[in-house]
Amino acid sequence: MEQILGKEWTITPAGGSTGEAYYAQHQEKRLFLKRNSSPFIAVLSAEGIVPKLVWTKRLENGDVITAQHWLEGRHLEQTEMKHERVASLLSKIHHSSELLHMFMRMGKKPLEPESILQHLKDIHHVQSKMDTSLDIHKGLKFLQEYLPYVRNQKKVVCHCDVNHNNWLLARNDELYLIDWENAMIADPAMDIGLLLHNYVPEDEWQEWLNIYGIELDEPLRYRMNWYVVVQTISFIQWHFERNEFQEVSNWMKTLQTFFRKIGF
Numbered sequence: 371m372e373q374i375l376g377k378e379w380t381i382t383p384a385g386g387s388t389g390e391a392y393y394a395q396h397q398e399k400r401l402f403l404k405r406n407s408s409p410f411i412a413v414l415s416a417e418g419i420v421p422k423l424v425w426t427k428r429l430e431n432g433d434v435i436t437a438q439h440w441l442e443g444r445h446l447e448q449t450e451m452k453h454e455r456v457a458s459l460l461s462k463i464h465h466s467s468e469l470l471h472m473f474m475r476m477g478k479k480p481l482e483p484e485s486i487l488q489h490l491k492d493i494h495h496v497q498s499k500m501d502t503s504l505d506i507h508k509g510l511k512f513l514q515e516y517l518p519y520v521r522n523q524k525k526v527v528c529h530c531d532v533n534h535n536n537w538l539l540a541r542n543d544e545l546y547l548i549d550w551e552n553a554m555i556a557d558p559a560m561d562i563g564l565l566l567h568n569y570v571p572e573d574e575w576q577e578w579l580n581i582y583g584i585e586l587d588e589p590l591r592y593r594m595n596w597y598v599v600v601q602t603i604s605f606i607q608w609h610f611e612r613n614e615f616q617e618v619s620n621w622m623k624t625l626q627t628f629f630r631k632i633g634f
Contacts, residue, residue, distance in 0.1 A: 400440035407436045408550040413472045420546050443540035451534050451569035455545050457581040464526040464558045473527050473555055480525040481556040486600055487513050493607045505625050509603045512634055519592035528556040532565045563594030564601055
C-alpha cells in the first residue's frame with residue numbers, strides 16, 4: 371500500500387471479513403483502501419449506496435486496490451434497523467436497474483431456489499457423516515415442502531448479509547450499506563426476511579414494508595420464512611466446517627426458535 375500512496379501516508383489495518391482493508395491518512399486527506407473489493411463498487415458508489423469511490427488501481431500481480439472516502443461514523447444499533455431510512459435504502463438497492471444490469475454484465479447469474487436447496491443438501495450429505503442433526507433434517511424438509519412458494523419470483527440485487535454491523539451511519543448523516551462481497555441476484559425476500567425477523571417486531575412489519583413499497587401477504591411471509599431457514603442452515607454449515615461448534619450451537623438454537631415461532 372505504501373508503494374501506491376507514498377511514504378508520507380500513514381496506513382493502518384481496518385480489519386474486515388473478506389479482502390484486506392486499510393485506513394490511510396495524509397494531513398487532511400483520508401481514504402479507505404481495500405484489496406480485491408467488490409467489482410461493482412463503482413456502481414454502488416454512483417448510486418450513493420457506499421461511500422464515494424476515489425480511484426481504482428490494478429497491481430502487477432492482478433490484485434485491484436480501491437480507494438473510497440474514509441467517513442467517520444458508526445454501525446447501526448439493532449434497534450435502529452426498523453428505521454424508515456433502512457427500508458428506503460434497501461428498496462433503492464432492490465429497485466436499481468443500473469446495479470442489476472452491472473451484476474449481469476459481470477456474469478452474475480440469478481440464484482434459483484432449487485439450486486440453493488440442492489447446495490444445502492449436498493453439504494449436509496457430507497457433514498451428516500459427522501453430525502446427524504435432526505434440526506438440519508427438519509430444516510431441509512421445510513425447504514422442500516415450501517419450495518413451490520419461492521419459485522418464479524422476480525430477482526434483484528440482494529446484499530445477502532444485512533446484519534446491522536454492515537450499515538454505516540456517517541457523521542454527515544448519510545446512511546450506507548457496506549461489505550458487498552456476498553451479493554447475489556436473488557429474490558428480495560432473502561434480504562427482507564432476515565432483516566425483519568432479526569430486527570423488527572412483527573406487529574411493525576407492515577409499516578416497515580409500506581416504506582419499502584410492498585404489501586405483507588401470505589406468499590411474502592412464506593418466501594421470507596424460506597430464506598430465513600436457508601440462511602440459518604448456511605450459517606450452521608459454515609461454522610461446522612470451521613469447527614466453530616459454539617457458533618453452530620447458537621445458530622441451531624436460532625433455527626429451533628424460528629420453527630417454534632412459525633409453528634412448524
